[in-house]
Amino acid sequence: MKPPRFEYAAPTTVxxxxxxxxxxxxxxxxxxxxxxxxxxxxxxxxxPGLLIDLGRVAELRYLRETDGGLAIGxxxxxxxxxxxxxxxxxxxxxxxxxLLIGHAQIRNRGTVGGSLAHADPAAEYPALxxxxxxxxxxxGPKGERTIAAAxxxxxxxxxxxxxxxxLTEVRFPALANDTGWSCAEVARRHGDFAMxxxxxxxxLGSDGRCAQSRIVLFGGGPTPLRAQAAEQVVIxxxxxxxxxxxxxxRVSEVIEEPLSDVHASAExxxxxxxxxxxxxxxxxxxxARGAA
Amino acid sequence: xxPPRPIRLxxxxxxxxxxxxxxxxxxxxxxxxLGLTGTHVGxxxxxxxxxxxxxxxxxxxxxxxxxxxxxxxxxxxxxxxxRDGQLHPLQQAFMEEHGLQCGFCTPGFLMSAYxxxxxxxxxxxxxxxxxxxxxxxxxxxxxxxxxxxRLAATKLSAAHDPGAGGTKT
Numbered sequence: 251m252k253p254p255r256f257e258y259a260a261p262t263t264v265x266x267x268x269x270x271x272x273x274x275x276x277x278x279x280x281x282x283x284x285x286x287x288x289x290x291x292x293x294x295x296x297x298p299g300l301l302i303d304l305g306r307v308a309e310l311r312y313l314r315e316t317d318g319g320l321a322i323g324x325x326x327x328x329x330x331x332x333x334x335x336x337x338x339x340x341x342x343x344x345x346x347x348x349l350l351i352g353h354a355q356i357r358n359r360g361t362v363g364g365s366l367a368h369a370d371p372a373a374e375y376p377a378l379x380x381x382x383x384x385x386x387x388x389x390g391p392k393g394e395r396t397i398a399a400a401x402x403x404x405x406x407x408x409x410x411x412x413x414x415x416x417l418t419e420v421r422f423p424a425l426a427n428d429t430g431w432s433c434a435e436v437a438r439r440h441g442d443f444a445m446x447x448x449x450x451x452x453x454l455g456s457d458g459r460c461a462q463s464r465i466v467l468f469g470g471g472p473t474p475l476r477a478q479a480a481e482q483v484v485i486x487x488x489x490x491x492x493x494x495x496x497x498x499x500r501v502s503e504v505i506e507e508p509l510s511d512v513h514a515s516a517e518x519x520x521x522x523x524x525x526x527x528x529x530x531x532x533x534x535x536x537x538a539r540g541a542a
Numbered sequence: 543x544x545p546p547r548p549i550r551l552x553x554x555x556x557x558x559x560x561x562x563x564x565x566x567x568x569x570x571x572x573x574x575x576l577g578l579t580g581t582h583v584g585x586x587x588x589x590x591x592x593x594x595x596x597x598x599x600x601x602x603x604x605x606x607x608x609x610x611x612x613x614x615x616x617x618x619x620x621x622x623x624x625r626d627g628q629l630h631p632l633q634q635a636f637m638e639e640h641g642l643q644c645g646f647c648t649p650g651f652l653m654s655a656y657x658x659x660x661x662x663x664x665x666x667x668x669x670x671x672x673x674x675x676x677x678x679x680x681x682x683x684x685x686x687x688x689x690x691x692r693l694a695a696t697k698l699s700a701a702h703d704p705g706a707g708g709t710k711t
Binding site: 252256257258260285288292293301305352353356358440441 | 544547563564565567570586587588591594597600601602603605606607608610611654657672673675676
């Protein structure tokens with residue numbers, strides 16, 4: 251289990267990286283933190299002709315506040331996000347989701363952009379991006395464009411990026427006032443890939459009812475799944491254990507084809523989605539009440 | 543054959559220059575080129591932690607890094623823990639509490655624990671479990687490892703110097 255032969259380039263700017271990608275389009279693969287790509291290379295599940303290592307592109311490592319939200323350079327490691335006091339206080343949902351990712355040693359190398367661009371169905375960040383309407387900035391030969399998270403995830407390991415585009419930044423807006431959140435998943439062992447997970451937000455109105463809610467599942471299908479039907483169950487209603495259970499039930503009805511594999515059957519994933527939705531809604535609502 | 547690329551790095555305080563194929567992983571470079579076989583290869587997927595080393599002070603999976611990515615870096619492997627033939631307090635603690643049997647996972651545990659104790663000199667049990675959760679052991683059942691790290695924390699705070707006894711990175 252050793253990587254196959256490939257050419258290697260370590261550009262120092264985004265422009266250089268894009269140019270390399272354009273020249274070698276069909277043969278090239280981007281190397282970010284390597285925590286997803288290296289296992290694939292080690293098992294020869296991918297055989298790129300050229301590996302473009304973004305590790306020396308200093309301009310892609312940053313974490314800064316913008317208009318109440320957060321802009322994160324694609325090569326920022328998850329460990330940087332985890333250790334950031336600013337993230338913990340301003341973006342507690344992002345902080346919580348980060349802690350669920352693998353183990354510390356993985357987070358020391360794994361990048362924010364890598365996770366978002368790799369689009370593993372069991373990954374936390376893509377679901378989080380969809381749940382909070384993150385904006386993803388990509389750069390290609392024709393220039394820069396921004397893609398909304400809702401349109402970014404197309405299929406299994408596939409995003410809306412063109413093959414010659416590189417993800418350079420993600421912007422996470424801050425959650426609105428009186429909004430509670432929860433991120434929960436079930437894995438066989440702590441740190442394993444999630445069998446199913448849920449990212450949930452609940453905003454309570456002054457009347458105590460749910461003004462807004464976002465329910466996004468991961469691990470349940472090829473892309474993050476926004477369960478709008480379940481959101482509709484909750485919005486406008488008074489929070490209660492029954493309401494969360496109804497929303498959970500609705501989620502299990504709308505999941506189309508959960509993956510069935512060695513880790514979990516489709517039935518079990520469907521069941522987990524129901525339970526996690528119910529629990530996450532309860533937790534998010536409790537946080538919203540605390541924030542109110 | 544892809545032309546080899548030159549790299550320079552420091553391992554356990556010693557500078558090395560080498561030319562490597564891009565596809566050579568860091569763990570294979572350390573073991574085969576530098577003869578530092580203390581770091582072990584387990585799963586080559588990042589799951590078992592046997593290959594864990596410190597790169598610029600951070601615990602990472604050397605099976606998931608290419609040697610070329612370590613150009614310019616400071617690496618610490620398990621061989622860097624002892625100094626002048628003296629075991630690092632971590633290693634001493636593992637010995638005293640029987641934190642190893644076959645020893646295959648041990649270097650990875652030592653490096654993960656080393657990073658933990660530098661950041662949290664008095665870790666709680668939960669912090670120890672969280673930090674070591676990415677290292678797998680098939681022999682011990684983990685309890686002796688937990689005791690070893692607790693003992694190491696005590697030894698290190700008694701010495702008043704978290705980096706004592708080993709090569710600093």
